[in-house]
Amino acid sequence: MHAASRDAVEQSRSVLQSTLSADPAGGATGAKVGSELFQVVDALEDDRTLRVAVADSSAPVEAREDLARSVFGWKIDESTLAVVLAAVALSWSTPRDLREALVTLGREALLLSAREQGQLGTVEDELFRLGRIVAGDAEFEKALSDRTTTPEGKRALLGQVLYGKVTAVTEALAGQAIARPAGMPADDLDALSRQAAELQGQSVAVVTSASELTSEQRDALEAKLASIYGREMAVHVEVDQAVLGGMVIRVGDEIIDGSVAGRLAAVRRALP
DSSP: OOOHHHHHHHHHHHHHHHHTTHHHHHHHHHHHHHHHHHHHHHHHHOOOOHHHHTTOSSSSSHHHHHHHHHHHHTTSSEEEEEHHHHHHHHSSSSSSHHHHHHHHHHHHHHHHHHHHOOOOOHHHHHHHHHHHHHHTOHHHHHHHHHHTTTTHHHHHHHHHHHHHSSOHHHHHHHHHHHSOOSSSSSHHHHHHHHHHHHHEEEEEEEEEEEEOOOHHHHHHHHHHHHHHHHHEEEEEEEOOOOSSSSEEEETTTEEEOOSSSHHHHHHHHHHO
């Protein structure tokens, strides 16, 4: 995003936060606003003329607001409409930036609602595990990435996997992420998991081990990583017997390879 759009995102975020904090319903309002912002995003995605018109900074602010109100005012809650009107009144570098900003705000509203309901840790874990499920099934991920499949079809496919197994917030976030993924669906789900962790003041550590860690081992690892990185860690363990022993730890782009397989590979590289 260019500077104008980045500034507009921050101003829109302030409106979202003020709207949610002023509502006594708290988490329930955040969930509603987030889900309805995704509905607005879908409408903008499907109608290029509308998407361009509401983001046209050469048009009067009142005209853009009136257009948004006439299209969405009867479909969404007043709290959601307030966020949409605030967004369309701002200057955006491109119409696509407005659409992406509304995606970001919708995700933040849903994650904030999960935090208000004490579910944020659960949502973060569910998103991570779902990302691993998708990444581990090539046919499933291919189906979710297929551009010829409608967003509704992708959500229906995902719903068969998720129904009754995750929180409503996770289902809403995942449904939006896979409908029109920016990249591979598993990557978008991983990004959402990291966003949920960051909202808790945590970083995500993915640990690959030859066997499951005991609760004591996990606690010790979390404490050690927290001391190294200077913040709390959300640790996810994946079992892979190919590492033979020890573990491989990935935090962002950094990899700590303390596995037996890694040490053997290092020895082989050192041999003439």
